[in-house]
Amino acid sequence: MIPIGRGQRELIIGDRQTGKTAVATDTILNQQGQNVICVYVAIGQKASSVAQVVTTFQERGAMEYTIVVAETADSPATLQYLAPYTGAALAEYFILFFAKLPEAYAFLNPIVDIMPVIPLFFFLLAFVWQAAVSFR
Numbered sequence: 001m002i003p004i005g006r007g008q009r010e011l012i013i014g015d016r017q018t019g020k021t022a023v024a025t026d027t028i029l030n031q032q033g034q035n036v037i038c039v040y041v042a043i044g045q046k047a048s049s050v051a052q053v054v055t056t057f058q059e060r061g062a063m064e065y066t067i068v069v070a071e072t073a074d075s076p077a078t079l080q081y082l083a084p085y086t087g088a089a090l091a092e093y094f095i096l097f098f099a100k101l102p103e104a105y106a107f108l109n110p111i112v113d114i115m116p117v118i119p120l121f122f123f124l125l126a127f128v129w130q131a132a133v134s135f136r
Contacts (some may be wrong), residue, residue, distance in 0.1 A: 023047075025053055029060050037094045038062075041087035042070040085092050 010027075014019045028038045039075075041049045050070045057063045067090055071083040 021049070021053065025056060028057065028066055028089070029062050031065065036065060037091075038066045039087045039091045040066055041083055042068070042072075043083045044073050047072040050096045050120070127136060 014020050069087045072081045
């Protein structure tokens with residue numbers, strides 16, 4: 001097994017009942033106090049299983065730094081197909097805005113002497129994020 005470290009992406013795949021969810025939840029729970037944001041994407045799981053994971057995150061305080069994207073087994077196939085892309089887009093949003101973009105702006109501003117324009121996609125993603133937070 002490859003260790004999951006800060007800033008890494010990890011795809012956990014395997015057969016049924018092999019502990020994939022346990023590995024992911026333990027990893028997320030152990031990130032508390034590390035100033036990171038975790039994205040947990042559940043695809044095709046039972047709604048009760050996803051609810052149990054979210055309850056665990058809430059009880060242990062992990063929802064403060066975790067985003068859960070879930071399309072359960074009874075969701076349409078198209079939504080299940082889009083779930084990993086949604087999770088990746090959210091993760092990229094946080095990577096770009098909180099890590100890479102400020103460094104790039106600090107470097108480019110003195111050179112171009114203007115405020116760089118943030119692509120519209122990121123503003124739309126921010127609105128989607130705010131909508132998701134407001135429905136909590």
